[in-house]
Amino acid sequence: MIAFLSNLTAGSTVLWVGRILLFLAAAWVVVRCAISLFGSREAPEVWGFVSLANGARYDLTHWENMVGRMRSADVRLNFPSVSRCHAAICRNDQGHWWVYPVNRSSGVLLNGARTTDKAEIKAGDCIAAGGVEMYFFPSSESDEARLARRRTEEQERRRISQAGTLLGVNLCQLLLFLQVFLAAKAEARAAIGVAFGSLMLLSWALYGVYRAARRTAYELESLVFLLISVGAAVTAAYDPSALYKQLITVVMGMLLFLLMSGVLRNLHASMRARWPVAIAAAALLAFNVVLGQRIFGAKNWIAIGSLSFQPSELVKIAFILAGAATLDRLFAKRNLIFTILFSAYCVGCLALMSDFGTALIFFVAFLCIAFLRTGDLPSIAMLTAAAAFGCGIILRFKPYIADRFAAWLHAWEHAQDIGYQQTRTMSAMASGGLFGAGAEKAWLKYVGAANTDLVFGVVGEEFGFLLALCCVAALVIPIVYALRCAATARSAFYTILSCATAAMLVCQLALNVLGAVDLLPLTGVTFPFVSMGGSSMISCWGLMAYLKAADTRQNASFALRFVAPAPKKSAAPRPKVKQEGFFADRPDIPVDEIFKKENRK
Secondary structure, eight states: OOHHTOOOOHHHHHHHHHHHEEEEEEEEHHHHHHHHHHHSSSOOOOOOOOOEETTOOOEOOOOOEEEEESOSEEEOOOOOOTTTOOOOEEETTTTTTTEESSSTTTTTEEEEEESSSSSOTTOOOOEEEEEEEEEEOOOOOOHHHHHHHHHHHHHHHOOOOOOHHHHHHHHHHHHHHHHHHHHOOOOGHHHHHHHHHHHHHHHHHHHHHHHHHTTOOOHHHHHHHHHHHHHHHHHHHHGGOOOOOHHHHHHHHHHHHHHHHHHOOOHHHHTTHHHHHHHHHHHHHHHHHHHHETTTEEEEEETTEEEEHHHHHHHHHHHHHHHHOOGGGOOOOHHHHHHHHHHHHHHHHHHHHTTTHHHHHHHHHHHHHHHHHHHOOHHHHHHHHHHHHHHHHHHHOOOOHHHHHHHOOOOOOOOOOTTTTHHHHHHHHHHHHHTOTTTOOOOGSTTTTTTTTTTHHHHHHHHOOOHHHHHHHHHHHHHHHHHHHHTTOOHHHHHHHHHHHHHHOOHHHHHHHHTTTTTSSSOOOOOOOTSSHHHHHHHHHHHHHHHHOOOOOOTTOTTTTTOOOOOSSSSSOOOOOOOGGGGTTTTTEEEEETTSSSTTT
């Protein structure tokens, strides 16, 4: 310890203390965001209810509600005459409701008339499934406004200041700026100053857009800007001239994020977009297979003049949208067949490009989509076995891929050839310790693909292992929160979007972090938002729109329409109407009009 302190100069001591403060500030931001996201569980949104003749009431808390005898049904009718999955009661984003007879052999009775096809339903309609009658009542606009007010009041009581968290992110940006600015050459300092100053302005500009639109949640965006800032510090130490390009892609990604959030507000338009999006993605992959450039063994780049990008990164967005947007024919098997064929095409093109790391990420996302669509574990197991068989064939004809598996868990035995990158990464992280060696003394940045595939090791060496763990936590927290929100999401469309995105990001994060330290084979994928690369940056912003759409808190996301809370006291009180039975708690339902219909009990 004495020898260590004696070797410290005044400048290095200041930077070392700065890295300690950097970790503390980053940890503070991560903890504040986690508390804000997980501090309490949101009450489910109620969009209507159905009542049985005996007075039993079932709230409709989703836009697609299953009716049947199975335990997981939203409206469980435990009668022998009712099928396990008998029907579905569904809503669109315009407030219109339909009933879908899943069991087409028996169908349902709608106001006494048998129907085996989709039929629109309105307040007071009688739906009979297997002889069991239900009366349907949607929530009114006043009901939704009262619910919005209650949810808003609950959020106000436990809200953590989003501006305070963003100031913590700015502190991290300032400390990162000082670390790389003081260690940089004079000609590189202007680019570093412009980059970090612009990131601070962009973070507050996006926050201003949120406030102007009366949106209340900014945790995910704060964590994203923290990751981008760490990535900018890595780029500044590696290639300061690339900071301008990285800054442009951040702006492009933010615009894509806002655009996609706005499009996702319209459920119908989002689902209709799957065909043009899927066709464009298929054409882009085909073009890449034929005319792509091979870099680091993978033919996954397209160059147009001085501009180069990876189409597979942008196809990630289209892949998840095409898999999730099938709710217009929710129970048609051909939708799943389309998903399987499109997935096989994408993975096959990636295999032809020798981009097997990205192919694995796509396959994991496909398994998630297929399970959420079917819930059939045996079929998922068969698909996984078929994929494993295909991987065996690929390894037979692509021996250099097998070399990566040969080095797996044996990197030190091949330290001068196939294990070169992993051994250098582990050595650099060990030399960095808990708080890093500093950008000036770091050497891992000179190893091939250090700023992309090995960026976890670069962060650990330059800024410390603890900050590298903060980066992992900053990405895991919004993923876990999106999975938590999936159970209460408005539509299965948003559930599939968020869960498939979470699966894709978790797989990508694990391959990058664990591959760099030899706990998994090194596959050459990026660390989202941290690795240098414009295509990855834009793609990750687009995927964040899917995660954000799963946030069910009141007015938290642009993907959900703004609902103005109802005033606490109405200027014109509603006249009291005496009602009995299961209508007693719904004075807004015109019971007399409902019972004028023929054959209504």
